[in-house]
Amino acid sequence: MNTLIVYAHPEPRSLNGSLKDLAVSTLEAAGHEVRVSDLYAMGWKAVADAADYGPHADSPLRVARDSGRAFEAGDLTPDVRAEQEKLLWADTVVFQFPLWWYTMPAILKGWVDRVFTHRFAYGVGEHSETRYGDRFGEGVLAGRRALLSVTIGGAQTHYSDRGVNGPIDDLLFPINHGILYYPGLEPLPPFVVHGADRLTADGYADVAKAWEQRLLTLDSTEPIPFRGQNSGDYEMPALRLRPGLEPAGRTGFGLHVRG
Amino acid sequence: MNTLIVYAHPEPRSLNGSLKDLAVSTLEAAGHEVRVSDLYAMGWKAVADAADYGPHADSPLRVARDSGRAFEAGDLTPDVRAEQEKLLWADTVVFQFPLWWYTMPAILKGWVDRVFTHRFAYGVGEHSETRYGDRFGEGVLAGRRALLSVTIGGAQTHYSDRGVNGPIDDLLFPINHGILYYPGLEPLPPFVVHGADRLTADGYADVAKAWEQRLLTLDSTEPIPFRGQNSGDYEMPALRLRPGLEPAGRTGFGLHVRG
Numbered sequence: 001m002n003t004l005i006v007y008a009h010p011e012p013r014s015l016n017g018s019l020k021d022l023a024v025s026t027l028e029a030a031g032h033e034v035r036v037s038d039l040y041a042m043g044w045k046a047v048a049d050a051a052d053y054g055p056h057a058d059s060p061l062r063v064a065r066d067s068g069r070a071f072e073a074g075d076l077t078p079d080v081r082a083e084q085e086k087l088l089w090a091d092t093v094v095f096q097f098p099l100w101w102y103t104m105p106a107i108l109k110g111w112v113d114r115v116f117t118h119r120f121a122y123g124v125g126e127h128s129e130t131r132y133g134d135r136f137g138e139g140v141l142a143g144r145r146a147l148l149s150v151t152i153g154g155a156q157t158h159y160s161d162r163g164v165n166g167p168i169d170d171l172l173f174p175i176n177h178g179i180l181y182y183p184g185l186e187p188l189p190p191f192v193v194h195g196a197d198r199l200t201a202d203g204y205a206d207v208a209k210a211w212e213q214r215l216l217t218l219d220s221t222e223p224i225p226f227r228g229q230n231s232g233d234y235e236m237p238a239l240r241l242r243p244g245l246e247p248a249g250r251t252g253f254g255l256h257v258r259g
Numbered sequence: 260m261n262t263l264i265v266y267a268h269p270e271p272r273s274l275n276g277s278l279k280d281l282a283v284s285t286l287e288a289a290g291h292e293v294r295v296s297d298l299y300a301m302g303w304k305a306v307a308d309a310a311d312y313g314p315h316a317d318s319p320l321r322v323a324r325d326s327g328r329a330f331e332a333g334d335l336t337p338d339v340r341a342e343q344e345k346l347l348w349a350d351t352v353v354f355q356f357p358l359w360w361y362t363m364p365a366i367l368k369g370w371v372d373r374v375f376t377h378r379f380a381y382g383v384g385e386h387s388e389t390r391y392g393d394r395f396g397e398g399v400l401a402g403r404r405a406l407l408s409v410t411i412g413g414a415q416t417h418y419s420d421r422g423v424n425g426p427i428d429d430l431l432f433p434i435n436h437g438i439l440y441y442p443g444l445e446p447l448p449p450f451v452v453h454g455a456d457r458l459t460a461d462g463y464a465d466v467a468k469a470w471e472q473r474l475l476t477l478d479s480t481e482p483i484p485f486r487g488q489n490s491g492d493y494e495m496p497a498l499r500l501r502p503g504l505e506p507a508g509r510t511g512f513g514l515h516v517r518g
Contacts, residue, residue: 010307010308010309010320010322011309011319011320011321011322012319013319014319014320040306040308044306046305046306046365046366046369047299047303047305047364047365047366047369048269048359048364048365049269049299050269060270060271060272060273061269061270061273062270062456063269063270063359064412064456098322100307100372101368101371101372101375101433101437101438101441102433102437102438103362103368103433103437104368105306105307105368105372106305106306106307106365106366106368106369106371106372107305107306107365107369109360109362109363109364109365109368110305110306110365110366110369112360112365113359113360113364113365116360136423153323155496155497155498157497157498157499158497158498160499161510162499162500162514163497163498163499163500164395164488164493164498164499164500164515165437165498166432166433166436166437166511166512166515167511170429170432170511170512171433171437173425173429174360174361174362174425174430174433177425178360178361178362178424178425178430179360179361182360197321197323229423234423237414238414238416238417238422239414239416239417239422239423239424240416240419240421240422240423241421241422241423249508249510251420251508251510251511251513252425252426252429252510252511252512252513253425253429253511254510254511255421256423256425
């Protein structure tokens with residue numbers, strides 16, 4: 001198995017740094033190939049702008065069109081091309097980051113904004129009245145798995161079904177479904193550590209054991225059963241879920257999970 | 260009324276640029292003071308790191324603690340201090356941005372990550388078994404309003420209650436509730452433009468008219484009625500919504516909206 005770890009934390013001696021190191025050693029010891037994109041160490045450029053698209057940056061700039069043209073011509077910047085190549089190499093992509101303001105740190109969002117270009121991650125496949133592109137279950141990255149490994153300062157109850165922050169599965173839906181499933185990745189249930197700022201040595205030992213267990217069962221873990229956009233479950237071209245497919249009482253983001 | 264517009268788009272001649280310009284001219288013509296943080300034009304540093312906290316960046320770095328110490332000592336970088344000062348000056352904060360991958364562009368997330376420091380936007384007030392800080396309706400920015408003005412490529416139905424992307428109110432909840440309401444801002448219902456990449460001149464005229472209308476009624480628009488954390492609606496310290504407060508069938512993020 002080839003695993004890419006995309007890691008976003010400014011401090012190597014952090015909980016996130018430890019979990020990233022443990023993922024590398026655990027997977028390598030099990031005979032897997034691992035590559036790491038350590039965004040802070042790489043000095044990753046977080047801001048998408050005209051400089052990303054070389055001669056294809058038109059005036060006025062149009063991000064989707066111009067990024068797609070640069071992608072198709074092989075003219076994206078070397079840092080972005082390298083990340084796209086790593087994604088195509090990987091069978092599994094692990095994202096290791098702290099939840100900052102209920103989502104990923106800016107440097108990781110900037111990795112998405114710059115690497116997930118038009119024609120690579122969106123604007124792929126036939127767009128018509130009966131088919132709205134290869135996305136949500138299809139796309140360039142189909143056949144690969146993804147896993148969010150997230151550290152959170154707050155307690156688990158604050159992120160429970162009735163918790164003040166909202167349910168963690170809903171907070172991560174725009175990432176798991178909107179960013180990862182969109183270009184074809186199959187997201188696994190996330191690995192979440194709560195109370196990250198107050199973790200004791202004993203607490204870390206438990207977390208490490210649970211993380212190793214997840215890493216060693218990546219192959220056999222069932223992905224979140226999101227509905228395929230072109231599976232027949234959605235009206236075309238409105239892309240609304242057909243009536244009656246969901247369990248009674250299911251609403252919101254949960255509609256897009258089967259069963 | 261003092262309005263701060265935080266604007267994030269790389270192309271001045273974009274729909275987002277036009278909506279930002281229209282906001283400035285409309286509000287100024289109505290006698291209001293307006294300041295603009297044009298993040299791309301400012302070359303905003305999007306990545307939070309040790310350099311942000313000066314002599315308070317400890318080794319190992321701890322983002323919350325070190326940012327709070329730098330804030331309290333007045334040692335945050337001048338760019339961050341300027342944005343905090345603008346927020347305290349403002350009665351209303353408008354965020355103008357395109358929805359990229361179902362959330363804000365990285366440069367704007369980096370504005371949040373760097374400007375919303377510990378002791379300024381979180382870690383404020385008493386934290387005990389009966390009270391979990393001044394947040395979600397209380398905090399340093401209480402008494403101010405916020406408004407997301409968002410452009411979206413996809414159609415409205417794709418973001419409707421049963422739409423494949425999830426309901427737009429749920430996609431924006433982690434921003435409206437998790438980022439804005441947390442330090443005390445009162446978010447208004449968002450202004451959303453769909454089909455942004457296919458907007459005609461006639462279509463833009465309609466959008467501009469609707470946007471002016473929203474801008475001229477900022478004072479009289481009711482905020483989203485999020486529940487106050489310390490209002491009695493939540494169990495302490497679990498921060499779970501007490502049973503029976505929600506309308507029948509309400510689940511997920513919607514639990515945290517009254518009525």
